[in-house]
Amino acid sequence: MVFFQLVIDCAAPDRLARFWADGLGYELEEPPGHFDTWREYWQSIGVPEEELGDGDCADSIVDPEGAGPRIWFQQVPEGKVVKNRFHLDIKVGGKREEVPLATRRARVDAKVEQLVRAGASVVRVLAEPGVDHYAVAMTDPEGNEFDVV
Template sequence: MASIKKIQVTFDCEEPERVAEFWCEVLGYERNGSGCIDPSGIGPRLYFQRVPENKVVKNRLHIDVRVGTGLVGEERVAALESECARLIALGAVRVRLLRADGYNESCLVMQDVEGNEFCLD
């Protein structure tokens, strides 16, 4: 049987310190050099590495920030909108609200301070 591996999520970015600070605030993580760590030790480490090129296309992988777990309908949308407002104050950009469609609950698509897509879910 394979053992469970810990993972690290790595972001290519222009300003690692700025992006790390944003994600630490979003997730309640603590700074650890060029990264962020979950103080509980449960979540993955996030690492931010400087790269010379700019972001040019949509991410193929993104983070879902779970703020609406267990909520449905307008109660869920209200929780997403509330967190969206907090994150906009940190420099995030709201992209669009995707309403529940019978298969998936509502989620809110956003971008971090360097344009990396993520969802409030």
């Protein structure tokens, strides 16, 4: 088995960590062991001060059930300039075989409203008449694309 974490480059790790924790039902990850802050932890393992950025902020989230990957928000100096080549689908609608389209649509729309209140933006609605599919393309507060399905 291979274990992995998802790393998202960003300008404001604390803001994105909080946004995605709320959006995914994750929790902010506490610093390891006896450390009060992540800055203390990173300094203890020798990370240079100039690489710490906002080292006291929340910069990683974890699935409280332990099923999903850890997500680390790595502060970088450059901004996002092109479309993601990789994106998340937040699946809240339910399985097509089990849940009617109207119910899936209502679930997706409710999640979209929550995420907009948290700072996301709607890009477009992905729906066509006669097609049993409904999703909403969105961007997080730093412009990273994702879909709510």
